[in-house]
Amino acid sequence: MRFGVIVFPGSNCxxxxxxxxxxxxxxxxxxxxxxxxxxSGFDAVIxxxxxxxxDYLRAGALARFSPVMxxxxxxxxxxxxxxxxxxxxxxxxxxxLLPGALMRNSGLHFICKHxxxxxxxxxxxxxxxxxxxxxxSIPIAHAExxxxxxxxxxYELEExxxxxxxxxxxxxxxxxTSNPNGSRSNIAGICNRNRNVLGMxxxxxxxxxxxxxSNDGRDIFRSLTNRIAELAN
Amino acid sequence: MKAKVxxxxxxxxxxxxxxAIHHTTELLGIENIGDIRxxxxxxxxxxxxxSETEAQQTVEKIAKDILANPVIEDYEVKLVH
Numbered sequence: 001m002r003f004g005v006i007v008f009p010g011s012n013c014x015x016x017x018x019x020x021x022x023x024x025x026x027x028x029x030x031x032x033x034x035x036x037x038x039x040s041g042f043d044a045v046i047x048x049x050x051x052x053x054x055d056y057l058r059a060g061a062l063a064r065f066s067p068v069m070x071x072x073x074x075x076x077x078x079x080x081x082x083x084x085x086x087x088x089x090x091x092x093x094x095x096x097l098l099p100g101a102l103m104r105n106s107g108l109h110f111i112c113k114h115x116x117x118x119x120x121x122x123x124x125x126x127x128x129x130x131x132x133x134x135x136x137s138i139p140i141a142h143a144e145x146x147x148x149x150x151x152x153x154x155y156e157l158e159e160x161x162x163x164x165x166x167x168x169x170x171x172x173x174x175x176x177t178s179n180p181n182g183s184r185s186n187i188a189g190i191c192n193r194n195r196n197v198l199g200m201x202x203x204x205x206x207x208x209x210x211x212x213x214s215n216d217g218r219d220i221f222r223s224l225t226n227r228i229a230e231l232a233n
Numbered sequence: 234m235k236a237k238v239x240x241x242x243x244x245x246x247x248x249x250x251x252x253a254i255h256h257t258t259e260l261l262g263i264e265n266i267g268d269i270r271x272x273x274x275x276x277x278x279x280x281x282x283x284s285e286t287e288a289q290q291t292v293e294k295i296a297k298d299i300l301a302n303p304v305i306e307d308y309e310v311k312l313v314h
Contacts (some may be wrong), residue, residue, distance in 0.1 A: 058302060065299075094302065101304040106249050148246060148305060182249070 001084045001228050003029040004045040008063045013049035016205045024208045025221045034066040043228045044081035047088030059144045060090030081148050089199030098199045100149030106182025106210040110143040116190045117165040124195045125227035129219045135172045136216035138202040145201040147183035164188035234279045236292040237311045239273035240301045
């Protein structure tokens with residue numbers, strides 16, 4: 001099993017993701033420079049957080065045209081796993097690998113804090129270690145996390161179980177006051193129809209050690225490694 | 234030849250930044266403002282060898298593929314001589 005962490009100019013959570021995969025998940029992992037065009041040999045790639053291309057134009061809008069993104073599209077079409085975190089989620093939406101878009105937070109501020117999210121669908125490669133309704137404490141750190149999509153996309157997401165995480169309070173209720181950024185229907189993370197591409201605004205790689213306030217993020221990486229191991233057998 | 238490209242949020246999309254600007258106009262005591270929406274403006278200098286049709290097509294492609302995100306934004310292209 002091999003993980004890759006894509007590095008764009010301006011990525012800044014690439015080392016966190018690398019650290020978690022090598023130290024806590026215990027799997028081989030490589031950095032992949034954004035000019036790379038071949039992802040063969042990898043089972044999963046992480047599109048990490050940060051400010052690729054300085055967030056110029058729109059968050060993720062320019063990274064979408066980096067050479068590696070063609071390879072990521074092909075990789076996703078082959079059914080391999082792509083996890084986009086924060087800026088990675090924005091890049092996946094901009095490239096059309098995930099539906100919808102991430103706009104400026106409704107309160108306009110950059111928000112950096114621990115929030116609660118709940119599992120809406122445990123039947124994905126990223127959540128199979130979890131239960132529906134389970135609440136995770138995971139930090140967010142973004143100014144553009146306000147998920148928007150049109151009505152037909154939204155109903156499709158709901159119908160296909162593509163809404164994977166919702167912002168909620170500590171009891172697991174996805175109420176308006178627990179929505180940090182104005183996201184439609186408290187959406188914190190979605191997957192594609194085939195469920196092998198996931199984008200989420202919260203940072204699970206920053207929640208893998210008690211010292212950092214939470215290790216709830218580990219279950220997401222553990223779910224993914226389980227699924228990859230299952231496929232290998 | 235130059236092209237001007239205006240990228241604006243679709244009318245159905247809320248614009249928190251425009252709202253904040255609107256609020257500031259109210260703080261200044263400016264009245265009779267119904268709404269303010271924020272957009273982006275690009276000026277593109279084109280090679281003079283391009284015909285008007287080619288220029289229009291080139292800029293439309295840039296606007297559609299790069300400058301605007303069709304999920305949330307509309308664009309308008311104007312050629313200027």
